[in-house]
Amino acid sequence: MNPNSWISKTRSELGLFLQDMQIEHLEKNWLYLATAMIGFMVVILSIGAVFLHLNPPSHWETIDSASLHLGGEFAEDKLGVQPSKPSDVIIQVKLVAARYGFFPREIVVPADKKIQFRMASLDVLHGAHIPMTNMSTMILPGHISEVTTVFPKPGEYPLLCNEYCGMGHDHMWSKVTVLSQDDWAALKTGGKQP
Amino acid sequence: MIDMTTKRLALFNFWIAFGSFALACVFGMYQVLERSGLLTFIQSPAVYFASVSTHGVLMAFVLTTFFIMGFGYYTATTSLNMPIWNPTLAWAGYGVCLTGVVLAAIPLLLGKASVLYTFYPPIQANAFFYIGATLLVVGSWFWTAIMIVMFGKWKKAHPGETVPLPMFATTANAYLWAWTSAGVALEAVFQLLPWSLGLKDTIDVGLARTLFAWTLHPIVYFWLIPAYIALYSYVPVAAGGKLFSDKLARVAFLLILVFGLPIGFHHLYMDPEQGTIAKFWHMVGTFAVSLPTLLTGFTVIASLELAGRKRGGKGLFGWIGALPWQNPMVLAAILSLLMLVLGGFGGIVNASYAMNAMIHNTAWVPGHFHLIFAGTVVTMYLALAYQLWPKLCGKKLFSNDLALTQLWTWFVGMAIMTTPWHVLGLLGQPRRISSVQYNSLLTLAWKPYELLMILGGLVLLGSAGLFVYILFKTQTEGASEAQTVEETPLQSEVAVSNWLNNFVPWNLLILGLMLLSYGWPILQFFVLKTYNPTAWGY
Numbered sequence: 259m260n261p262n263s264w265i266s267k268t269r270s271e272l273g274l275f276l277q278d279m280q281i282e283h284l285e286k287n288w289l290y291l292a293t294a295m296i297g298f299m300v301v302i303l304s305i306g307a308v309f310l311h312l313n314p315p316s317h318w319e320t321i322d323s324a325s326l327h328l329g330g331e332f333a334e335d336k337l338g339v340q341p342s343k344p345s346d347v348i349i350q351v352k353l354v355a356a357r358y359g360f361f362p363r364e365i366v367v368p369a370d371k372k373i374q375f376r377m378a379s380l381d382v383l384h385g386a387h388i389p390m391t392n393m394s395t396m397i398l399p400g401h402i403s404e405v406t407t408v409f410p411k412p413g414e415y416p417l418l419c420n421e422y423c424g425m426g427h428d429h430m431w432s433k434v435t436v437l438s439q440d441d442w443a444a445l446k447t448g449g450k451q452p
Numbered sequence: 453m454i455d456m457t458t459k460r461l462a463l464f465n466f467w468i469a470f471g472s473f474a475l476a477c478v479f480g481m482y483q484v485l486e487r488s489g490l491l492t493f494i495q496s497p498a499v500y501f502a503s504v505s506t507h508g509v510l511m512a513f514v515l516t517t518f519f520i521m522g523f524g525y526y527t528a529t530t531s532l533n534m535p536i537w538n539p540t541l542a543w544a545g546y547g548v549c550l551t552g553v554v555l556a557a558i559p560l561l562l563g564k565a566s567v568l569y570t571f572y573p574p575i576q577a578n579a580f581f582y583i584g585a586t587l588l589v590v591g592s593w594f595w596t597a598i599m600i601v602m603f604g605k606w607k608k609a610h611p612g613e614t615v616p617l618p619m620f621a622t623t624a625n626a627y628l629w630a631w632t633s634a635g636v637a638l639e640a641v642f643q644l645l646p647w648s649l650g651l652k653d654t655i656d657v658g659l660a661r662t663l664f665a666w667t668l669h670p671i672v673y674f675w676l677i678p679a680y681i682a683l684y685s686y687v688p689v690a691a692g693g694k695l696f697s698d699k700l701a702r703v704a705f706l707l708i709l710v711f712g713l714p715i716g717f718h719h720l721y722m723d724p725e726q727g728t729i730a731k732f733w734h735m736v737g738t739f740a741v742s743l744p745t746l747l748t749g750f751t752v753i754a755s756l757e758l759a760g761r762k763r764g765g766k767g768l769f770g771w772i773g774a775l776p777w778q779n780p781m782v783l784a785a786i787l788s789l790l791m792l793v794l795g796g797f798g799g800i801v802n803a804s805y806a807m808n809a810m811i812h813n814t815a816w817v818p819g820h821f822h823l824i825f826a827g828t829v830v831t832m833y834l835a836l837a838y839q840l841w842p843k844l845c846g847k848k849l850f851s852n853d854l855a856l857t858q859l860w861t862w863f864v865g866m867a868i869m870t871t872p873w874h875v876l877g878l879l880g881q882p883r884r885i886s887s888v889q890y891n892s893l894l895t896l897a898w899k900p901y902e903l904l905m906i907l908g909g910l911v912l913l914g915s916a917g918l919f920v921y922i923l924f925k926t927q928t929e930g931a932s933e934a935q936t937v938e939e940t941p942l943q944s945e946v947a948v949s950n951w952l953n954n955f956v957p958w959n960l961l962i963l964g965l966m967l968l969s970y971g972w973p974i975l976q977f978f979v980l981k982t983y984n985p986t987a988w989g990y
Contacts, residue, residue, distance in 0.1 A: 282697065284754070285696075285697055285700055285750070285751075288746075288747070288750045289747070292743055292746040292747065292750075293743065295746075296739045296740065296742060296743060296746075299739055299800070299804070300735075300736055300739050303735065303804060303805045303806075304732075306805070306806060307728075307732060307805065307806070312805070312806040313728050313731075313732075313805070313806055314721040314722055314728075314731055314805060314806050314808060314809065315722060315724065315809075316723075316724065316726060316727050316728045316731060317724045318724070318725065318727065318976075318980070319724075320980070320981055320982050320983055321983065322983040323983065323985055324983075324985065324986075381574075381985075381988055382574055382575050382985075382988045383572050383574075383575070383657065385722070385812070385813050385882070387809075387812070387813065387814070387880065387882070388880075389814075389879060389880020389881075389894055390879075390880055390894070392806070392809040392810060393809075394722050394809040394810070394812050394813075395722050395723075395724065396720075396722045396723045396724065397724075398657050398658055398661070398723065398724060398725060399574060399657055399985040400656075400657060400658065400982055400983040400984060400985055401657075401658060401724045401725055402724065403724040404724070414892070414893065415892075415894070416890050416892040416894060416895065418880065418882055418890065419882065420812070420813035420814065420882035420883065420884070421572075421813055421882075421884065422501070422568055422572075422575075422884040423575070424575065424988070424989075424990040425497045425498060425501065425990055426497070427497070427884065427885060427886075428497060428885045428886055428887050428888070428889045429889050431890050431892070433892075
């Protein structure tokens with residue numbers, strides 16, 4: 259190969275670089291150990307992402323925040339827990355995030371079932387988080403946020419806004435009640451099992 | 453060598469930095485008190501959010517930028533042994549920065565810019581706030597240019613020689629800052645300024661967040677590099693030993709420069725506008741950038757061990773006791789590394805992709821960055837001030853004992869304040885609330901931690917006051933000290949190849965990585981349909 263070609267030059271430069279890296283025994287061991295530690299963590303997260311589908315909520319879907327109230331899926335009469343059949347795998351919840359609350363302010367959902375939240379902001383940035391759970395997403399005006407989770411434990415949870423959205427930010431929260439599947443079904447049917 | 457121009461430039465920059473720091477600590481104290489709800493008469497969201505915005509801007513933008521500029525000028529002249537290139541330009545940059553700070557401070561203090569230091573639109577601040585912030589960045593570019601030119605001039609005058617480590621790291625930081633600040637500068641010039649001046653009605657929020665995320669991560673390395681310079685160049689000497697490995701130090705700085713940049717999306721894990729693949733890629737980079745910090749921890753601790761053994765320390769841990777704990781630089785390094793370990797652990801939790809959902813935007817996050825920034829970084833800034841003040845003023849340090857007390861109280865205060873925040877974060881408390889108003893059983897568990905953080909705040913405010921007092925007393929009443937010949941903080945004796953002695957290949961590598969990491973994520977806002985909101989007040 260031509261010794262003046264850029265490949266040869268890069269090669270010899272790289273050789274010099276590697277020569278430079280002839281570092282002490284201890285340093286080398288630490289370098290390997292540190293790289294292995296980091297690699298281990300990345301592998302664990304990759305397994306979670308690829309096989310268990312543990313990914314953060316990402317969802318490109320835009321919407322005009324200024325006209326949410328005029329119709330479409332975020333119109334007032336369409337909000338809240340969506341009607342479902344007992345055979346449905348996923349239950350959908352639609353919420354509008356706006357100063358200062360998530361509307362409707364109170365929702366009731368079943369435990370141990372996939373709940374898909376679809377949320378849109380009417381005004382500014384908001385963040386939705388149910389403490390002690392992994393239900394968390396940012397809500398940007400102009401975008402629809404979608405996040406799916408399962409609540410294993412029945413109980414009453416606050417749904418908090420965790421992004422500064424104005425002077426009333428402290429007051430921005432709503433109530434999420436998680437019922438066992440039987441209680442939730444009873445609620446829907448007025449106490450009669452279907 | 454250190455001439456009058458350098459001394460003045462350094463001192464003028466440092467006083468703005470540390471004056472802002474002390475003022476920001478007062479705001480911080482108000483915030484922990486207000487937030488706890490202990491004193492009802494000071495409760496006010498309007499004052500709280502104005503205070504939080506000012507505290508953030510002063511600490512993250514003013515303290516850091518001015519300190520780094522002053523320290524850069526000092527490092528360049530002392531380690532290269534040459535005067536500052538174009539002092540007029542340096543003073544002009546100082547003037548532009550200062551004008552920016554004043555312009556931004558007015559609306560901030562009047563409560564007209566309560567948009568937090570991350571200024572996420574569409575909440576809109578007074579236009580002067582954005583103009584001021586932009587000028588601060590533009591003024592800092594004067595410094596960036598001077599550092600890069602001085603690096604080049606020295607290399608030209610010393611062909612084949614190795615650039616001294618402190619200047620190598622400072623130049624790495626200058627390049628890092630040029631890359632880093634481009635994101636927020638684009639946001640300011642093309643989005644925030646025209647929108648706040650009324651030239652444009654709407655703003656693309658997703659694009660603004662993406663550009664800010666570009667800046668938001670590497671900026672912490674811009675703040676961190678001076679602390680690492682101290683750890684590599686001053687600490688081993690102060691401890692009575694030598695640096696374990698000069699080469700490994702250079703590699704660490706280069707790794708920070710290259711991997712620190714293309715990883716900003718770990719701030720956007722919970723955002724809808726960026727996709728899974730981009731987030732995953734940025735996650736891998738985020739883990740990669742912890743490598744230089746792990747190397748730094750090893751090299752600095754190894755250097756300390758060498759020094760401790762040289763001083764007669766025996767056994768597995770005996771060298772720790774043999775270290776000169778009465779030396780502020782050594783004490784600061786030990787406390788700083790301790791906080792780095794704890795804060796680094798929290799950082800790995802933040803970085804862990806989907807797990808971020810548990811703590812995103814909770815009190816855990818300020819807990820983490822107060823440990824890393826206010827703990828690790830600022831502690832080293834304080835120690836550098838104690839090291840440099842006598843050299844800059846020609847006076848002896850006012851009191852070594854007071855300096856040690858100050859460093860210890862800063863550490864203890866930070867530990868008391870950040871521990872409750874980590875717990876509160878795990879219990880789900882949002883980071884940016886001004887008071888707890890939720891009528892929910894869960895939030896009752898927050899109360900005791902809210903009270904504990906007041907104690908931390910008090911200790912920290914006292915410590916910050918003591919720090920400024922020591923500097924002031926040193927400058928005004930310190931005993932004159934005969935000017936000794938300036939000891940250069942560790943000259944390079946090792947010969948390194950061109951790879952570790954210039955930045956061209958590394959800048960090209962960064963360009964490639966930035967295109968890969970931010971190409972489509974930014975382009976998508978121009979290709980896909982977005983609906984941009986108008987401005988909102990608060």
